[in-house]
Amino acid sequence: MAIELAPLPLPPSADASKFTEFGKEVKGVDPGNLSPKELEEIQQLLYKHDALLFRNCELSPEQQYALTKAFDPASESYGHGNNKTESTKKSILHPDLKTIPRVPQVQLIGNGTVYNHEGLAEARLKHPSHTTFHKTRVSPEDEAAGATRFYRWHIDAALYKLAPPKVTTLYGLTVPQGPPQVCRYDDGTGDELPVPLGTTAFVSGRTMFEILPPELKSVAVRARVRYAPHPYVWMSPARALSTGLGIESEGKELPLSELPEWTEEDVKVFPVLWKNPVTQALHFQVHPAGAQELLIAALPEGAKREGALFPDGAHITDLKEVRDLLYKMQRPAIAPSLVYPHDWHEKDLVLFHNRGVLHSVVGAFTPDQVRAFHQCNLAASSDPVGPSEEDVARWA
The missing domain is CATH 3.60.130 (Double-stranded beta-helix)
Incomplete structure (x- = not known):
């Protein structure tokens, strides 16, 4: 059959x-x-x-x-x-x-x-x-x-x-x-x-990627996420947003010194967009609760700079700023x-x-x-x- x-x-x-x-x-x-x-x-x-x-x-x-x-x-x-x-x-x-x-x-x-x-x-x-x-x-x-x-x-x-x-x-x-x-x-x-x-x-x-406006598509295609070590332990004292799409920024995460033993080489840094192995489409794949930092590459040579966000790239380490930007990009897709x-x-x-x-x-x-x-x-x-x-x- x-x-x-x-x-x-x-x-x-x-x-x-x-x-x-x-x-x-x-x-x-x-x-x-x-x-x-x-x-x-x-x-x-x-x-x-x-x-x-x-x-x-x-x-x-x-x-x-x-x-x-x-x-x-x-x-x-x-x-x-x-x-x-x-x-x-x-x-x-x-x-x-x-x-x-x-x-x-x-x-x-x-x-x-x-x-x-x-x-x-x-x-x-x-x-x-x-x-x-x-x-x-x-x-x-x-x-x-x-x-x-x-x-x-x-x-x-x-x-x-x-x-x-x-x-x-x-x-x-x-x-x-x-x-x-x-x-x-x-x-x-x-x-x-x-x-x-x-x-x-x-x-x-x-869909999460495709419905973004051009300036946020540009950020997504250039960005990588650094996740916290042992993220599910790190976030355990913190509490989530009402939509379930990430964590409230209240400084409640465990200090890195209180986490189980960890090494820098085991910390994960992933692209914001993951390529589908069959369709070659780009999928916005970020676990917002575990994200700790964002690394955004500069615009490639020849790209239009007018209206662009982070045209010279950025390394965002402020946790609230990281979460707010991810939320802005991910929230439309959970409508x-x-x-x-x-x-x-x-x-x-x-x-x-x-x-x-x-x-x-x-x-x-x-x-x-x-x-x-x-x-x-x-x-x-x-x-x-x-x-x-x-x-x-x-x-x-």
């Missing part, structure tokens, strides 16, 4: 004209048992469309690991290091992940208590919620009435020592049902997004019309191009609502590729 593609089930809030290429539902193949030819086709489709949905899959942890690894055969460890998130107690990721013992590259995530699951006698899962991570929160009364927020817009990546995974696979095993919620931005814009309970929200990094909030069903498998999209957990569950997902991503065998000289000449 040939592979068939169907559009993703877009909500009424989405601007369909912005999703003509983003995301496809794949039919006609078993993602746990792909032939070499099918696998090659799926790889091409993923990089072309950035997110693929498979419905009603049977997928073991071993199969999920094998599928994820196929996108980068030289990769081996989980994106944050095997068994590392549980050993780093100060990391903000610590409560969210439980490792499958026999396949340490696959994590159990969700909510509530799960018993006798893939070698785990008892796993207490905690769905990450804005209520513990944002500076402000939706009131308990509004939350009871269905109001919620994005938790944290991010890329799956350690952002220190390890290269960002190329692909993440998410597999829904137990999916509690409940009334829809309204995701509030609470940033003065009045923006709101109706969402299914416990959705995963996705936005396109390609309600540009967000795909996936409505999970049991046995849904979503593959997404982790170097081409940003995503966020959304919503909150009550303690008795049990949710269990398997997540897999693998620290890549190489770092992302940034813009070419031709790209810089075109956009700068």
Whole structure:
């Protein structure tokens, strides 16, 4: 049976004209048992469309690991290091992940208590919620009435020592049902997004770049981000913006001297724009919560200087200035019309191009609502590729 593609089930809030290429539902193949030819086709489709949905899959942890690894055969460890998130107690990721013992590259995530699951006698899962991570929160009364927020817009990546995974696979095993919620931005814009309970929200990094005005495209194509060492420990005392798109600048980050041992050579500096290996498109791929500095190259010779920002380049070390500039560039792309909030069903498998999209957990569950997902991503065998000289000449 040939592979068939169907559009993703877009909500009424989405601007369909912005999703003509983003995301496809794949039919006609078993993602746990792909032939070499099918696998090659799926790889091409993923990089072309950035997110693929498979419905009603049977997928073991071993199969999920094998599928994820196929996108980068030289990769081996989980994106944050095997068994590392549980050993780093100060990391903000610590409560969210439980490792499958026999396949340490696959994590159990969700909510509530799960018993006798893939070698785990008892796993207490905690769905990450804005209520513990944002500076402000939706009131308990509004939350009871269905109001919620994005938790944290991010890329799956350690952002220190390890290269960002190329692909993440998410597999829904137990999916509690409940009334829809309204995701509030609470940033003065009045923006709101109706969402299914416990959705995963996705936005396109390609769209994030393409909708920028020319002067910000010029900055993006010339810029690199320096991430903090052990960023999830560094940011742990700080709190996030109401949109989940970065951190409030209040000076609460841990001093570098209080972080676990780190070396300068393991600190990651990535281009703001990452090049898609199949389409050659540029994707705006920045994890705003972990960013510490921005390094912006000067305009290339012959480029138009009138109206240009940072024509002579810049090294921005003021954390608030770094965050404000990134927010200015990233916020337009999380507008309600540009967000795909996936409505999970049991046995849904979503593959997404982790170097081409940003995503966020959304919503909150009550303690008795049990949710269990398997997540897999693998620290890549190489770092992302940034813009070419031709790209810089075109956009700068």
